Amino acid sequence: MTTTAPLKILIGADTYPPDINGAAQFGHRLAQAMHERGHEVHVVAANPDEKKTEDRVVDGIVEHRLFSYRPPTHPYIRICTPWGIWAEVGRLLDRVRPDVVHVQCHYIVGRVLVLQAKRRGIRIVATNHFMPENLDPFLPFPRWFNDAFARFSWGDMRRILERADVVTTPTPIAAKAMKESGHFRRPVIPVSNGIQSSDYELHANESIPSDPEHLRIFFAGRLAIEKNIDVLIEAVSKLPQELNTVVLEVAGTGEILEKLQAKATECGVYDRVKFLGYVSDEELRAGYLRADVFCQPGTAELQSLVTLEAMSASKPLVLANALALPHLVREGENGFLFEPGNSSDLAQRLAQVLLLSPAERRRMGTVSHEMVKKHAAQKTWETFESLYTSNELYDRFVAGLDRS
Structure with a gap:
């Protein structure tokens, strides 16, 4: 169980089961862990089944599935459009009134959640699981175009994620890559995905x-x-x-x-x-x-x-x-x-x-x-619980960077 007071946590995931990839798996494990630790957990993700928006409860976690499309370049991933989910995400935040929004990506679901949560003064934690190169299979364009898009994506990532109160990524090397992209001005704190x-x-x-x-x-x-x-x-x-x-x-x-x-x-x-x-x-x-x-x-x-x-x-x-x-x-x-x-x-x-x-x-x-x-997963969950309520841990991390 958690050592903090129960929170209402809303996790935003651009990819989530039944999608099969590391980011989807982490988002699901995070939701399960926070529910098991006594928090009320909501997940916002694309609806993998039909072109409709619906809510459902899965193993005690409230899933808010959004109207989505299947792109022609991928066999199973579903994507939302910012204009298609903008109003629905706003209504969802007003209805759920979470203590914290934790997005796993800056692309579409994460982007809209960050912008809408920022308007409402909701605390935002953002975790980056993606490199711009991860999009290459979905961009059937020449190499020069994909390289240009990667440079744009780094800047776009910074513009969205730096609106969050805290930005994390799974490893120190990933945090260094984000810094060396030349776009991130604030330190990114490494928090392992954790493993049981x-x-x-x-x-x-x-x-x-x-x-x-x-x-x-x-x-x-x-x-x-x-x-x-x-x-x-x-x-x-x-x-x-x-x-x-x-x-x-x-x-x-x-x-x-x-x-x-x-x-x-x-x-x-x-x-x-x-x-x-x-x-x-x-x-x-x-x-x-x-x-x-x-x-x-x-x-x-x-x-x-x-x-x-x-x-x-x-x-x-x-x-x-x-x-x-x-x-x-x-x-x-x-x-x-x-x-x-x-x-x-x-x-x-x-x-x-x-x-x-x-x-x-x-x-x-x-x-x-x-x-x-x-x-160890236990350490990861405790770290995120701390980041959900204050900047104390993040400030200590930044202070350590300053001393080094």
């Missing part, structure tokens, strides 16, 4: 069926361009001969599935790449536990919840040396970093782990498990 490690640990007397014939590489996440899964598939084809029975398991769905299947065929490893599709929480946990190494080749990760989950399951890591991923690796101790986009380097790093003895891989996994403790 016990959800991914082996239970007492639980064992994972062994398969001495096949070592396993595991990837979990949305099948999207910026995840660079094609690089991982190519790396599997470049593993040394003694690892020619290694299996790559890919858990997740997304817009580039057919392209990845074609890539596996082109590389001659289609029989060793298992596309698992959407998996339940139980199946995802089992995937981590049976894996010999977890790989995240993505280059736009502001934290990577799936990597924290793999670390909780005590797995060695091979991660792209990009954005927030390097701070999850102690080189040679719990895994390795590879040059982003370089399938040969990735193959070499994967081989370094897979050619170890099982005992050596377990030792690396133990280091991963120890490292993930600082991302």
Whole structure:
């Protein structure tokens, strides 16, 4: 339970379950955690089912689902239009009268909530889970246009998020990236997405069926361009001969599935790449536990919840040396970093782990498990509760920056 008086919290999410991605997952976990801690929780998000606005209660959380559309560039994401939800969001804030609005993005739902909450003097906490590059798959335009849009998006992000009382992002590296974009004038405080490690640990007397014939590489996440899964598939084809029975398991769905299947065929490893599709929480946990190494080749990760989950399951890591991923690796101790986009380097790093003895891989996994403790979910929820009521924690953070 919470150590603060119960609050009325309204979470604004541009992506929320049934969407499958890290930001949607975090928004859902945040809502559940705050409800379990005794707060009244409301969520504002696009309606995934029909072109209508409706309210519903799911596991004690009030979901306000807004009239939305499916863009032609994505198979499942739904989007709202600012003009389509402006009045409804205003009426919703007047009806619910939240103590705090916590937006997870600045694009549409987050944008309208920030502007409408600011008008009403409601406290605003804003968390940035996105990099402008995350939009590339949805912008079917030339590279020069997408680069120009990314620069605009950084400025737009600042114009919206700096209206909030506090701005957070999952990692120090992500906060640094926001600062170095040249747009953010106020400090951004890093607050981990948090992880409940016990959800991914082996239970007492639980064992994972062994398969001495096949070592396993595991990837979990949305099948999207910026995840660079094609690089991982190519790396599997470049593993040394003694690892020619290694299996790559890919858990997740997304817009580039057919392209990845074609890539596996082109590389001659289609029989060793298992596309698992959407998996339940139980199946995802089992995937981590049976894996010999977890790989995240993505280059736009502001934290990577799936990597924290793999670390909780005590797995060695091979991660792209990009954005927030390097701070999850102690080189040679719990895994390795590879040059982003370089399938040969990735193959070499994967081989370094897979050619170890099982005992050596377990030792690396133990280091991963120890490292993930600082991302304990309990600390994350307590931090946000503090930020929901005052700027004290934020002011201490800024004071620490000034002293450094």
